[in-house]
Amino acid sequence: MSLNFYHASVPVFVKFLNNLEGLLKKAEFYSQSKNLDDAVLLQSRLYPDMFPLVRQVQIAADFAKSVSARLAGAEVPSYEDTEQSYAELALRLEKTRQFLLNLPESAFADAAGREVVLRPGTAKEKRFASAEDYLLLYGLPQFYFHVTTAYAILRHNGIEVGKKDFMG
Amino acid sequence: MSLNFYHASVPVFVKFLNNLEGLLKKAEFYSQSKNLDDAVLLQSRLYPDMFPLVRQVQIAADFAKSVSARLAGAEVPSYEDTEQSYAELALRLEKTRQFLLNLPESAFADAAGREVVLRPGTAKEKRFASAEDYLLLYGLPQFYFHVTTAYAILRHNGIEVGKKDFMG
Numbered sequence: 337m338s339l340n341f342y343h344a345s346v347p348v349f350v351k352f353l354n355n356l357e358g359l360l361k362k363a364e365f366y367s368q369s370k371n372l373d374d375a376v377l378l379q380s381r382l383y384p385d386m387f388p389l390v391r392q393v394q395i396a397a398d399f400a401k402s403v404s405a406r407l408a409g410a411e412v413p414s415y416e417d418t419e420q421s422y423a424e425l426a427l428r429l430e431k432t433r434q435f436l437l438n439l440p441e442s443a444f445a446d447a448a449g450r451e452v453v454l455r456p457g458t459a460k461e462k463r464f465a466s467a468e469d470y471l472l473l474y475g476l477p478q479f480y481f482h483v484t485t486a487y488a489i490l491r492h493n494g495i496e497v498g499k500k501d502f503m504g
Numbered sequence: 505m506s507l508n509f510y511h512a513s514v515p516v517f518v519k520f521l522n523n524l525e526g527l528l529k530k531a532e533f534y535s536q537s538k539n540l541d542d543a544v545l546l547q548s549r550l551y552p553d554m555f556p557l558v559r560q561v562q563i564a565a566d567f568a569k570s571v572s573a574r575l576a577g578a579e580v581p582s583y584e585d586t587e588q589s590y591a592e593l594a595l596r597l598e599k600t601r602q603f604l605l606n607l608p609e610s611a612f613a614d615a616a617g618r619e620v621v622l623r624p625g626t627a628k629e630k631r632f633a634s635a636e637d638y639l640l641l642y643g644l645p646q647f648y649f650h651v652t653t654a655y656a657i658l659r660h661n662g663i664e665v666g667k668k669d670f671m672g
Contacts, residue, residue: 338616339507339636348640382550382660448506468507472516474671480648481655481670488656492550502649503642
């Protein structure tokens, strides 16, 4: 089996969104066992000017959908960042996975030739040399950065999760 | 340009090892400006039973070399984990990058057909369904997990690094 853009994006994102959901389930279980509001952990961060857990999850999910959509030549759906509970975050992850799984594998056949330009026409426009660079040197590292940071916030708070939960 | 095993491993690992070295340079500069022993940050961790910064860096470098070597059909070099200073870690990262850059791109042409088995013949043997799974669902996430955790340890300690440093 050779590498292709579909295999390097959709199943990867789906797997690690599942793993992220598993991490959040453990956090939710812990919160409930201690009678904590969902916000206690969801608003935790590793440093005051870092994003809290809830935002790390939203951003990870956003990279999964935007990278996959752009490689497939599909429109990137826009989701509001309104989640305040574990239940709402689980719905966000499920909605994201459904979007990914509905992208037809055939739409990725032309990915190599797609031009990827983020924020076109703005001062923060970012043009990638190739779709390959966009996926390998931008999309995947951004995604893993936020999933790992979500893990790190939970771990730092003493939730009993391990790398096995991250890796699935 | 289509995806291939070389592009999805060696240049990716080299880029993020460079970024990791940049993060460590900022940590070293901070340490020196405060007259701290290198060990203060290098032995920092996010939770008592997590690995400290120095180990996160060693493990990230190890995944870079072992994944690339296995895809290239080369022997995985063994490096001792003896680093105790920023200077020694920089050498470790440089040695790892040199190993990666000396792997001929042509050796990755047969990667798709390689059988990857970790710890063969032991109770912890792990056999991958394909080289693709090994890279996409194991090697890259493991690598990013440890680079991001190194970043998170520095960030949590107030070192002025940002996602731009992680992304390079």
